[in-house]
Amino acid sequence: MNDQDSPSSSNSGYAKLIKSDKIKARIVIIGAGISGLTVANHLIDSNLDAISVTLISRAWPGDDGDVDYPYASPWAGAHWRSFTDDAREQQIERDTFHYLEQHGHKLDGVTKYSGLEYFSQDRANVATPWFKDLCPRFETLAKADLPKGVAKGFKFNTFTFNVPLYLKFLQKRLANDPSVTLIRDTVAHFPNGYNVVINCTGISAGRLDMRETGMYPIRGQASLVHCPGHAVTATYMIAAGLYRYAIPRGDGTVILGGTYGVNDYDREVREDTAQSILRDCKQTWPALKEAKVLEHYVAFRPARKGGLRLEEEWRNGQVVIHNYGHGPAGMWRLGTGFTGLELLERRSSPI
16 A cells, blocks of 8 residues: 555554554654644543553643744633634534533633624624524624624624633643653654554644645734623624634633734734734723733734645554644634544444
8 A cells, every 4th residue: 555545435444453452552642732632632531442642742731931933722812603614614613612511611721601793894794603503592682782883793602711721631631641641852753653643733734744835824912911800702803804802711811812914923012913902802892991911922823725634644554633724713623633533433343
């Protein structure tokens, strides 16, 4: 078989690897951002009892004292929302929402909130979103309930993430599991000695796989403020590429944003942008007028030309599962971990 050939339609090649009674499937995950940590946690929660899981990453939760350009996850100000028209991505995000509904109360850093989406006059023709039948208490807001300048709005129940807390929670679960090995290292090529490699390298995917040339950053600037009185997670779509959000973390702090700088590599905080974000958010959500600024920061979303890559290939005698290219949606696409796991569970009995 050619190294680049995929298994047959019955997936017999890697099915034999993970079903064998003679060997123990060894799985390595590359990258300890939200995707890698989520996949690893789904694996230890699954019924794949005979696995060992190794997670290798140069950066880890807690390494957020300085902006590490390739390590995006700790900087996310995240809530569940969706703006995709792609049916597969919608299913992934639907799976994520159901997971949060079922398990959110047990996950550190996850909080249920009422969500708001506002649209300016320029976006007033926006269609009712696909998740209207998914999110509880979904409603289209009456004109009288909209702030000045807002032409359309929706309200629904959703979830937010205190991302640093949530990432550390996921890492701690792995560290306490005897079947998991955590390694701090830089990975320059797909590791040998494993049956399955799961590639969660985000914007660094092109460094690991020279064939991947589509990764690019989307610069985001945001502000962390203290404002316990802001108790909704909200987004205001003003114009193409211009929006604001206010996402409470459940601990009295709120992330205010945001910007969407495609291929913008500037790591420095722009003071005029910071003041514009604060001004717009305070005008839109009055509770934020009492906000105390804690810090401004810049981070980079890992986007990909062609969008999300979530697929498997047969490569150099290994199953390689690619899970990257989420752009700004990584935190509300935890369902990619379920999809990746399904690629390993195409079998009739446990390994």
